[in-house]
Amino acid sequence: MAIDISEFDHPAWLTAAGTGVGYLLILVLLTVLLFLVPWGIFVLL
Structure with missing residues (x-):
């Protein structure tokens, strides 16, 4: 079964x-x- 890529x-x-x-x-x-940004801020405080 060959797939014809030209249809894409x-x-x-x-x-x-x-x-x-x-x-x-x-x-x-x-x-x-x-x-991730709020988590990073929370971890740094």
Whole structure:
């Protein structure tokens, strides 16, 4: 069973991948800002 990779050449796949990566980056940033930064401040005090 051969997989035809050319069906994934459409720009919509790139847009979907970029959206997913963007959401992951935002989640990581919010996790750091909302949890790790306050925890670090608490530990230092």
